[in-house]
Amino acid sequence: MHDAVGLGWPDGGTVPFAVAAGLGWPPSRPERDNPPTEQVSKGALLSGEEELPGSERVRQALSAAVSRGTSDAIGLSPEIGTVAQNAEVVVSEVPSNRSDTPIARAAAAAIGVRGSSRRDAWPRPQNCRVITIANQKGGVGKTTTTVNLAASLSQHGSRILVIDLDPQGNASTALDVAHHVGIESVYNVLVENRPLQQIVVPVPEMQGLSCAPATIDLAGAEVELVPMVARESRLARAMEQLDLSNYDYVLIDCPPSLGLLTVNALVAGAEVLIPIQCEYYALEGLEQLLRTVDLVRGHLNNRLRISTILLTMYDGRTRLATQVADDVRSHFGEVVLQTIIPRSVRVSEAPSYGQSVITYDPASSGAIAYSEAAREIAYRSVRA
Ligand SMILES: Nc1ncnc2c1ncn2[C@@H]1O[C@H](COP(=O)(O)OP(=O)(O)O)[C@@H](O)[C@H]1O
Numbered sequence: 001m002h003d004a005v006g007l008g009w010p011d012g013g014t015v016p017f018a019v020a021a022g023l024g025w026p027p028s029r030p031e032r033d034n035p036p037t038e039q040v041s042k043g044a045l046l047s048g049e050e051e052l053p054g055s056e057r058v059r060q061a062l063s064a065a066v067s068r069g070t071s072d073a074i075g076l077s078p079e080i081g082t083v084a085q086n087a088e089v090v091v092s093e094v095p096s097n098r099s100d101t102p103i104a105r106a107a108a109a110a111i112g113v114r115g116s117s118r119r120d121a122w123p124r125p126q127n128c129r130v131i132t133i134a135n136q137k138g139g140v141g142k143t144t145t146t147v148n149l150a151a152s153l154s155q156h157g158s159r160i161l162v163i164d165l166d167p168q169g170n171a172s173t174a175l176d177v178a179h180h181v182g183i184e185s186v187y188n189v190l191v192e193n194r195p196l197q198q199i200v201v202p203v204p205e206m207q208g209l210s211c212a213p214a215t216i217d218l219a220g221a222e223v224e225l226v227p228m229v230a231r232e233s234r235l236a237r238a239m240e241q242l243d244l245s246n247y248d249y250v251l252i253d254c255p256p257s258l259g260l261l262t263v264n265a266l267v268a269g270a271e272v273l274i275p276i277q278c279e280y281y282a283l284e285g286l287e288q289l290l291r292t293v294d295l296v297r298g299h300l301n302n303r304l305r306i307s308t309i310l311l312t313m314y315d316g317r318t319r320l321a322t323q324v325a326d327d328v329r330s331h332f333g334e335v336v337l338q339t340i341i342p343r344s345v346r347v348s349e350a351p352s353y354g355q356s357v358i359t360y361d362p363a364s365s366g367a368i369a370y371s372e373a374a375r376e377i378a379y380r381s382v383r384a
C-alpha cells in the first residue's frame, strides 16, 4: 500500500474498519421469517486506543474540507425556509447501543408502536424538494439513508419519488422494485431520452412511494454520456418534463463516485444530503465532494446547497465516533441533523427482505433513528 500518511489514514496506517460499496446487499431475496432478536452489530472495534488519531487531526481534516470557499454552499436553501418553531427534535441524545438492551428495546417498541399506529402527518413542503444523497465514498449509508428516509416520509403522508442512480441498483433492491436487465430504467432516461414518468413504478405495499429503478446498464452511462450534448443536465431535463407537483420529495441515490451520474443528480436538485459515517477516514474525500458541489453550483446549478448532513453508523462504544460526530457538528452547524443513526444489525438485514428497516422492524433503534431524521427533514420544510 502506498504511504498512508497525509491521506487521512490514522498514523500507523492500520485500517480499523473495512467497508466496501454494496457490501451486504443481497443478489436475491430470501424468504422472510420472524426476525431474530436484534443484536448490536459487533462490527470491528478500534483495536486499541493508541490508534486513535488526535482530535487535532480530525479538526484539520474538516477544516481542509470546508476551507475552499464552500461555505456559501452550506446551509438551508432559502426556498426551504427556516426550521419551524415547533420543530421539536425528539432524539436530542445520540442513540447509543444501550438502546439495544431488552428493556430499552421494549421502551423503543412502545414508542415505535405508538408512532406507527398514530402515523401523525408531518408538514409537507410547498414545492417538491429534490434532495441528492451524495458521497463518493462507498458504504457510508447513502442507499440506506435514501430508502429509510423515503419510507418514513411516505408513512407520514408525503409523496416520494426515489431515483436510483447507482448501477448496482441497491435502492431498487431495498424497495423491492424489479431492476434486472431488460427493465426500463434510469439508463433509458439518461441515454435514450425516455420520459422519466414512463419508468417510474410504485413501490409495493408502500403508499405514496415510487421508484425510478437503476439497472446495471447504468454503469455504461458514465461513458455513453460523455459525448452527449448537455451531458451534465440530462437528469435535470428529464425532471423538467415530470410533473413534480405529484411529489413532495424526490430523493436521488448516487453511486459512490463523483462521475457524470452524481453530477447529473447535483444539477437536477436544489439540496444535497451528505451521509457521513462516524469514522475518521469518512472525512477523507469530503473536501473533494464539497469542491464538486461548489463547481456544480458555480457553473451548472446555482440553487444547489448542502442542506443536510446525517451522521450514520454511529458506534457509541468508540471514542472516535463521538469525536467525529462532535467535530462534524462544530464545523457544519445547523445543517447536521440532531439525530444520529446508530449501527444496527436490523438496518443491514432489512434490504434482504426487500424492505426498509422502517417496515422490517419499526421498533429497532435504526428504524426509530431514521424516522426521527426524516421528521427533522420534514419540519425543515415548513416556511417561516
Ligand atoms: N446504521 C447501520 N447499521 C448497520 N449497517 C448499516 C447501517 N447503515 C448501512 N449499513 C450497511 O452498510 C452497508 C453500506 O451501506 P449503504 O447504504 O449501501 O452505503 P452506500 O450506499 O453509501 O454505499 C450496507 O450493507 C448496509 O446495509
Ligand SMILES: [Mg+2]
Residues within 6 Å of the ligand: 022, 142, 143, 144, 166, 170, 254, 255
Ligand atoms: Mg449505495
